[in-house]
Amino acid sequence: MGTERRSRGTHEAALTIRDVAERAEVSVATVSRVLAGNYPVAAKTRQRVMRAVRELNYVVNTHARALAGVRTETVAFVLNDVRGPSFSAAAYGVEREANQRGRLCLICTTEGDQERELAFMQLMREQQASAVILIGGVRDDEQYRERYTEIAQGLHAVGSRLVLCGRPSLGADVPATTVEYDNEGGAYAITTNLLANGHRRILYLGGMLEHTTSVGRLLGYHRALADFGVAPDPTLIEHGEFTRVSGYERTRAWLQQGAGRFTAIFAETDMVAAGALAALEDAGVRVPDDISLVGYDDIELASDLRPRLTTVHVPYEELGRTAVRLAIDLKEGRSREGDQHVVLGTHVVVRQSVARLHH
Amino acid sequence: MGTERRSRGTHEAALTIRDVAERAEVSVATVSRVLAGNYPVAAKTRQRVMRAVRELNYVVNTHARALAGVRTETVAFVLNDVRGPSFSAAAYGVEREANQRGRLCLICTTEGDQERELAFMQLMREQQASAVILIGGVRDDEQYRERYTEIAQGLHAVGSRLVLCGRPSLGADVPATTVEYDNEGGAYAITTNLLANGHRRILYLGGMLEHTTSVGRLLGYHRALADFGVAPDPTLIEHGEFTRVSGYERTRAWLQQGAGRFTAIFAETDMVAAGALAALEDAGVRVPDDISLVGYDDIELASDLRPRLTTVHVPYEELGRTAVRLAIDLKEGRSREGDQHVVLGTHVVVRQSVARLHH
DNA sequence: AATGTAACAGCAACCGGTTACATTGTCAGA
DNA sequence: TCTGACAATGTAACCGGTTGCTGTTACATT
Structure with missing residues (x-):
């Protein structure tokens, strides 16, 4: 012995x-x-x-x-890149809320690689994570959806609950809880702001339409134009990446070829706006005197830019926190999968990048 | 049946x-x-x-x-706040490297609460995480060290390996592997840059000395002054928070009371520099014409500021990646605890916030 | 003193895998 | 045909906890 x-x-x-x-x-x-x-x-x-x-x-x-049956509760979340100012705020919200409620937090960044996302979800099945939170857009196709459905069902089977942020629920086979912020409303409000300042030709530097984010914001833009009786000019609408360089490049191209065709720019993201601003600056165009500029997200950078950027405030941290709360509610049976679809409010933050246009 | x-x-x-x-x-x-x-x-x-x-x-x-004995390898890491530009880059590095090597990634943010850090470490013991990475400074006192030692030993006992980033190894009882970037060298180099441009009275907006980071940077500053035969003026050295507001407030106070006593500002962090710049701007002081300004970290913001900030580049992502690599080496027996102390290089990025001083 | 009851502690059967060891099957060579 | 060697598969003992059920003890009640 x-x-x-x-x-x-x-x-x-x-x-x-x-x-x-x-x-x-x-x-x-x-x-x-x-x-x-x-x-x-x-x-x-x-x-x-x-x-x-x-x-x-x-x-x-x-x-x-x-x-033996006593699980340590674990919240897993997936996003593109923790370094982005908006995503990192969402990540912060998720982590804080999870932590405050005594949950452990698993993280995965995908850099847009959906394969990685699926692999991680599968891993979370093995880990019996109590919740999985997916943040950001999806590119949905036949094959993807099939694998997604299978894995999501597997997650459900081990008791993991799925919450989607800023992405549509994919099909009735996987009823998911979603959290979203009001893209349409924010875009409507800020476009209205431009219109009220006399702008009529507004260059729209948008994202890819696979993001519900982009769809929503573009919708708001259109609705505002309609409300002001302005016919939208489809050639003024562009789709590209949500990056600073993309904003820079696209703006530079427009300044060379389409200068004079617009008096304001609506960048779908503050990052894009930052790029646009740099391009304008480099071209000697004054903001807002010559061209007005607005962004979206209200990241910290927005108030560091000169002129300080007028933009739409988005409650990213709250987004993360809400996702965790919903997941826990789901887990504890206080709500049913597919029942909850929360939309968080947004609002315009007026700073210095929009000028009144005098005809 | x-x-x-x-x-x-x-x-x-x-x-x-x-x-x-x-x-x-x-x-x-x-x-x-x-x-x-x-x-x-x-x-x-x-x-x-x-x-x-x-x-x-x-x-x-x-x-x-x-x-049954087959562990899923897990890397846990702890930091102050994922939203900070430098920390989020480190977090990104940790996550990517861990992910690429097939490890799962657990995250915890502490907001500087060391109690939370210890609690998380304890949890990682329960989880049998294969590595725990601690990022950022510590406030070390008798009581803390005792608890830390106990938990760290517990971690070791379950096979978890500890890696410290930007923090000293605490006592011989817990021999830890460390990764650090060259704070002293970077500070030396950038101070030298100011000195070479003719500056002699350099206001130093530092952090708290409990961070090895601050200690190192201050050391570099002093060494550069010494090399140029400049007697350091202790009243020009300040300690405060690493935040934008702290930079703003401290600079504003100096402009009111000590204007004329310095020709350049060395902010120990780009964030502090951003605050300082705003204060200078608000006071109508031109940068770099009236006052030169340098930062440290080379976060993205540094090149968004106007003037673009001259600063020291720090490889934060690499820091995170290195930490994971070291942890894995440790875990797999390729190195022994306490043997490795990596220092990553830094270098000055010259932009537009320093002017040559003409006497 | 006999009995009922509640509080406490222990036994042992799980949980869902892994793997040492035992067993079975197959085929080549004698 | 028999035997040995080796490959493929099965059996069952773990891993380290939790918890239903059972047994014991202490105390109150009559």
Whole structure:
């Protein structure tokens, strides 16, 4: 006896609940109960156990505990890139909310690679994560949807709940809870602001339409034009990447070829606006005196630019927090999958990049 | 028979390896072997098993697997706030490198609360994470160190390896691997740049000295002054937060009370520099004509500011990647704890915020 | 003193995999 | 045809916890 319980490999023998039980001279069941805390144990016994735990510096093994049916709650989330100012704010919200509610947080960045996203979801199935939060747009095609559906169903089967942020729920086979901010409303409001300042020809530097974000913002732009009785000029609408360079390049091209055709620019993202601003600056065009410029997102940079950028504030952190809350509600049965579709409000932040246009 | 294996609670019966075995008409051992892939199994059998796996949409249960001795490798990392431009780059590096090496990534943000950090480390013990990476400074005191030591030893005992980024290893009881970038060298180089441009009275907007970062940068500043035979003026050295507002407030105070006492500002962080710049701008002070300004970190914002900020480039992403690599080396026994102390290089990026001073 | 009851502690059966060891099957060589 | 060697598969003992059920003890009640 004594050397009996040694693990097989070259590893050090792990410290187990049995060691604690032995030291405290109680059964493993009692140790477990003391640690769980939801079962009556005599104060004296409890103290003895706690003392042994402390002296041995013991902690439970999550895996064993999970196997026995007590899961450590875990929230996993997937996004493109933590470095983006808006996404990082969403990530922050997710992490904080999860943490505050005693959940662990798993993260995965995909750089737009949907394959990676699916692989991660699969991993989360293996891990029995309690929630998986997907942030950002999807490119949806036949093959993708099939695999997505299968994996999502698998997730559901192990008790993982899925929440989508800024992306549509894909088909009725996978009813998902979604959180979105009001893209249309924000775009409507800021376009209205430009229109009210006399602008009629507004260059629209948009994103790809696979993002619901872009669809929504463009919609708001159109609705505002319609409300002001302005016929939209489709040639003034562009689709491209959500990056600074894209904003720079597209603006430069327009300044060379289409100068004079517009008096304002609506960049679908502050990042794009930053690029546009740089291009305008480089071309000697004054903002807002010659051209007005607005963005979307209200990232920190917006108020660092000169002129400070008029833009639409988006509650990214709140987005992340809400996603976690919804996931937990789902998990705990307070709502059903597919029932909840939250839309968070946005509002215009007026700064200095829009000028009143005098005809 | 049939309803035999139902889990006790209200949950759905989980899909297990036994279901697969039954369907493929083989033993569970064979299924396990097929899935592991490192043991000879007849092609026909393998196909039968794979088919069953696919048809049932089965995935292994990580917890069961971990309990049986096969750990899913997991890298956990802790930082202040994912939203900061430098930290988010480090986080990105950690996540990417971990992901590329097939590791899962757990994240925790602390907002400077060391209690949270310790709690998370404890959790990582329970989770048997293969590596824990701590990013950013520590406030070290008797009580903290004691708890830290205990937890760190616990981590070690379950096989978790600890890597510290930008923080000193705390005592010989916990020999830790560290990664750091060259704070002293960068500060030396950029201070030299100011000195070479004729500046002699340089206001130093530093951070708290509990950060090794601050200590190193200040050291470089002093060494550069010494090399130019300039006696340092201790009243020109300030310690404060690494935030934009702190930069703004401190600069504003100096402009009111100590204007004329300095010709350049060395902000220990680009963020602080951004605040300083705003304060200068608000006070009608031209940069670099009236006052030169340099920062540190080379975050994206640095080239968005006007004038574009001269600063020190720090390879944050590389920092994160290196930390993961070191952790894996450690884990796989290619290096011993406490042996490795990597210092990454930094270099000055000259932009437009420094002017030559003519006496 | 006998009995009932509640509080506490222990036994042992799980949870879902992995893998050492045992068993079976196959085929070549004697 | 028999035997040995080796490949493929099965059996069952773990991994480290949790918890239903059972047994014990202490105390109150009559």
